[in-house]
Amino acid sequence: MGLLVDGRWQDRGYDTESSRGRFERSQSQWRDWITRDGKAGEGRERGFKAEPGRYHLYVSLACPWAHRTLIFRVLKRLEAVISVSVVHHLMLENGWTFLAEDGATGDTLYGLDFLHQIYTKADPGYSGRVTVPVLWDKKEQTIVSNESSEIIRMLNSAFNEWGDATVDFYPQSLRAEIDEVNAEVYSAVNNGVYRAGFATSQAAYEEAFGDLFAELDRLEARLSRQRYLVGDHITEADWRLFTTLVRFDPVYVGHFKCNLKRIADYPNLSNYLRDLYQVPGVAPTVDMRHIKAHYYASHLNINPTGIIPLGPEIDHLAAHDRDRFTKAA
Numbered sequence: 167m168g169l170l171v172d173g174r175w176q177d178r179g180y181d182t183e184s185s186r187g188r189f190e191r192s193q194s195q196w197r198d199w200i201t202r203d204g205k206a207g208e209g210r211e212r213g214f215k216a217e218p219g220r221y222h223l224y225v226s227l228a229c230p231w232a233h234r235t236l237i238f239r240v241l242k243r244l245e246a247v248i249s250v251s252v253v254h255h256l257m258l259e260n261g262w263t264f265l266a267e268d269g270a271t272g273d274t275l276y277g278l279d280f281l282h283q284i285y286t287k288a289d290p291g292y293s294g295r296v297t298v299p300v301l302w303d304k305k306e307q308t309i310v311s312n313e314s315s316e317i318i319r320m321l322n323s324a325f326n327e328w329g330d331a332t333v334d335f336y337p338q339s340l341r342a343e344i345d346e347v348n349a350e351v352y353s354a355v356n357n358g359v360y361r362a363g364f365a366t367s368q369a370a371y372e373e374a375f376g377d378l379f380a381e382l383d384r385l386e387a388r389l390s391r392q393r394y395l396v397g398d399h400i401t402e403a404d405w406r407l408f409t410t411l412v413r414f415d416p417v418y419v420g421h422f423k424c425n426l427k428r429i430a431d432y433p434n435l436s437n438y439l440r441d442l443y444q445v446p447g448v449a450p451t452v453d454m455r456h457i458k459a460h461y462y463a464s465h466l467n468i469n470p471t472g473i474i475p476l477g478p479e480i481d482h483l484a485a486h487d488r489d490r491f492t493k494a495a
């Protein structure tokens with residue numbers, strides 16, 4: 167694990183010393199927008215026009231943030247419109263690499279060795295973390311965005327001419343509620359598992375752990391009343407929660423010490439997880455081998471032997487009971 171400083175790669179972990187053992191996620195630095203007409207996003211200078219074949223995603227199948235973008239690409243039917251490269255699941259001294267083994271594709275655009283070279287191709291003086299997902303513009307040869315929450319909004323609305331315009335995961339009328347749910351889920355759950363797992367003080371771990379399970383209890387109650395997080399239609403909020411839930415029992419319970427309960431112990435959350443998993447197109451985006459191997463073998467500060475546990479056994483294709491809401495409606 168490392169980062170770029172003035173364009174030079176340095177092998178360094180997260181600094182938790184200055185924050186009393188707390189893991190604090192850095193802000194993503196590339197925040198431009200692809201729009202239908204090519205106008206720059208609000209407060210931005212560079213504009214990017216939606217065009218088929220122009221853009222590319224660099225993802226890891228292990229990463230929950232990158233996973234969101236893959237789900238949107240599939241469900242918005244953008245596979246032929248936006249191409250993808252998959253990094254290798256191991257992230258060690260060189261960060262994410264393009265070793266083309268075990269389901270990783272290599273860098274299908276330039277044949278580079280490391281993801282950090284994509285960042286320095288876009289900005290030779292870049293300082294910061296080298297994260298997936300990256301939304302890349304093949305025409306301008308630059309990064310449009312490395313912020314998954316914004317990339318999924320672009321995929322949701324900018325490419326409707328070529329994708330499925332009937333699918334809208336961020337409808338105007340639900341935006342305020344979606345944003346509200348996202349904010350809670352982000353800090354306590356999506357980022358919460360990392361705050362627990364990467365904490366280097368007992369107090370920081372316990373704080374994250376408390377926030378996480380309090381929020382899972384609230385979500386369990388919410389999902390006892392309605393099929394999805396925001397009513398009876400799947401929205402962006404559901405996909406953002408899904409990518410954390412699907413990793414929870416196999417990885418976060420053990421590796422990140424989020425072990426008060428498993429998702430399997432929450433009837434509504436576990437049925438909801440199966441419901442989302444069974445949406446056509448979603449299952450192939452879930453690569454449990456990459457997920458487990460990445461976390462357990464890349465974070466050697468947490469798991470020094472790199473041994474990847476074999477369990478648990480989970481059947482995401484088992485029946486779920488979520489139709490009960492639709493039928494009652």
Ligand SMILES: N[C@@H](CCC(=O)N[C@@H](CS)C(=O)NCC(=O)O)C(=O)O
Nearest residue numbers: 229230231295296297298312313314
């Ligand atoms: N805010 C970013 C976070 C992305 C992120 O942290 N990705 C992780 C993988 S799960 C990563 O690439 N980490 C490498 C690092 O921090 O050095 C987003 O949502 O896109």
